[in-house]
Amino acid sequence: MNSMKTVAVIFGSRSAEHDVSIVTALASVIKPLELSGQYQVEAVYIAKDGRWFWDDKLKDISLYQSGEIDDFMRKAPDVHLSFKDGLTLVKSSQFAGRKQYKKVDIVFPATHGTYGEDGSLMGLLEMADVPYVGCGLSASTICMDKVLTKQVAASAGIASTPWIWCTSAEFSANPKTILDRIKPLKYPLFVKPAHLGSSIGISRVENAKELINALEVAAHYDDKIIIEQGVKNLIEVTLPIIGNDTPKVAYLERPMTSSEDFFDFDTKYMQGGEKGKGKSGGAKGAQGYSEIPAKLPKKLQSLAEEVGKQTYSALGCNGIARVDMLIDEKAGKVMLNEVNPLPGGLYAHNWSLAGTSNISLVEQLVQFAEARHQHRQKLATSFSTNYLKQF
Ligand SMILES: Nc1ncnc2c1ncn2[C@@H]1O[C@H](COP(=O)(O)OP(=O)(O)O)[C@@H](O)[C@H]1O
Ligand SMILES: [Mg+2]
Numbered sequence: 001m002n003s004m005k006t007v008a009v010i011f012g013s014r015s016a017e018h019d020v021s022i023v024t025a026l027a028s029v030i031k032p033l034e035l036s037g038q039y040q041v042e043a044v045y046i047a048k049d050g051r052w053f054w055d056d057k058l059k060d061i062s063l064y065q066s067g068e069i070d071d072f073m074r075k076a077p078d079v080h081l082s083f084k085d086g087l088t089l090v091k092s093s094q095f096a097g098r099k100q101y102k103k104v105d106i107v108f109p110a111t112h113g114t115y116g117e118d119g120s121l122m123g124l125l126e127m128a129d130v131p132y133v134g135c136g137l138s139a140s141t142i143c144m145d146k147v148l149t150k151q152v153a154a155s156a157g158i159a160s161t162p163w164i165w166c167t168s169a170e171f172s173a174n175p176k177t178i179l180d181r182i183k184p185l186k187y188p189l190f191v192k193p194a195h196l197g198s199s200i201g202i203s204r205v206e207n208a209k210e211l212i213n214a215l216e217v218a219a220h221y222d223d224k225i226i227i228e229q230g231v232k233n234l235i236e237v238t239l240p241i242i243g244n245d246t247p248k249v250a251y252l253e254r255p256m257t258s259s260e261d262f263f264d265f266d267t268k269y270m271q272g273g274e275k276g277k278g279k280s281g282g283a284k285g286a287q288g289y290s291e292i293p294a295k296l297p298k299k300l301q302s303l304a305e306e307v308g309k310q311t312y313s314a315l316g317c318n319g320i321a322r323v324d325m326l327i328d329e330k331a332g333k334v335m336l337n338e339v340n341p342l343p344g345g346l347y348a349h350n351w352s353l354a355g356t357s358n359i360s361l362v363e364q365l366v367q368f369a370e371a372r373h374q375h376r377q378k379l380a381t382s383f384s385t386n387y388l389k390q391f
Contacts, residue, residue, distance in 0.1 A: 017112035025110035131373035134319040135341040156314035168219035193222030239308035254294035
């Protein structure tokens with residue numbers, strides 16, 4: 001009899017980062033979970049069209065690389081979810097009429113971007129009342145909106161570079177009003193769709209003419225736009241964090257991509273290690289070459305760690321996240337840029353340098369998920385009333 005807990009790893013989904021999610025799930029979640037010997041791991045793949053699949057074959061990266069996945073999906077049965085006693089995976093098997101069931105003890109979401117990391121998957125898991133790894137519904141939703149992130153952080157006293165936001169509808173209806181509101185900000189400005197990641201639709205602009213063009217581009221991608229003042233004397237850092245009530249940090253990491261390709265998807269994901277080759281004291285990170293730990297003056301380093309942890313708590317993050325900060329080195333100011341609820345590859349490269357192995361990382365994340373679920377189950381969610389009897 002097998003008493004191992006079952007962890008369902010859910011990945012893929014309708015997102016620009018679909019393929020990145022496959023690699024995160026297979027290499028950084030499923031493999032270490034299996035190597036730990038503690039868990040039975042089920043692979044649940046959401047295709048680009050939103051169909052769900054559940055099969056051990058989905059653990060093999062070559063299935064996706066070779067394109068065999070298309071053939072697999074044509075033949076494979078759809079997966080259904082049952083919410084009886086938590087979450088159960090259901091699929092019809094090849095043998096007529098017989099169904100396969102698998103009760104899931106913990107879910108490990110390994111999705112990036114839309115229809116996953118943005119809170120939609122977490123909503124489904126809340127409804128199923130199953131423990132799941134990482135940030136909850138509200139923290140995920142806030143983190144995937146650059147405006148909400150800065151609003152919530154600001155209310156906790158966490159600084160960002162000066163910024164304003166507008167809806168795309170407001171801009172289309174009355175561009176002059178929006179341009180007036182942007183006026184107090186100093187060029188260069190960064191114009192970004194509020195919800196997209198991977199630098200899609202982002203522009204750096206130097207003057208009013210470029211600004212209007214950039215606003216139009218952003219409005220094409222999103223219904224909400226953020227306009228930020230460029231940070232000068234910039235040092236960019238990112239801080240991986242895990243934990244629930246007591247956040248624990250890995251190393252501050254400084255991505256060493258040059259400024260001209262700052263928002264290029266290829267630079268972030270395709271060229272791993274090529275950029276900045278030859279510099280010492282770094283490592284190949286999930287986004288190319290990074291300096292780990294970032295070489296910063298001691299004071300700035302501890303300030304950035306503080307801002308990172310404060311942000312994590314203020315946004316209500318749980319399990320894991322990564323806080324990106326922009327530092328004005330001369331002014332000695334650390335400003336929040338954005339938060340990734342599920343950093344690519346879990347940022348395991350950084351955690352392992354900081355002394356947490358890939359296996360220990362996923363084990364801890366599962367434990368945080370269970371602790372959080374237990375805690376939430378103790379909260380009262382129902383009470384009796386006489387309301388119905390009145391009728
Ligand atoms: N206000 C800013 N000042 C200076 N550089 C910025 C600013 N905002 C963004 N950048 C640069 O643009 C990059 C992409 O912007 P970011 O907000 O992180 O979008 P994404 O969601 O694509 O990661 C950042 O990593 C940074 O290099
Ligand atoms: Mg970013």
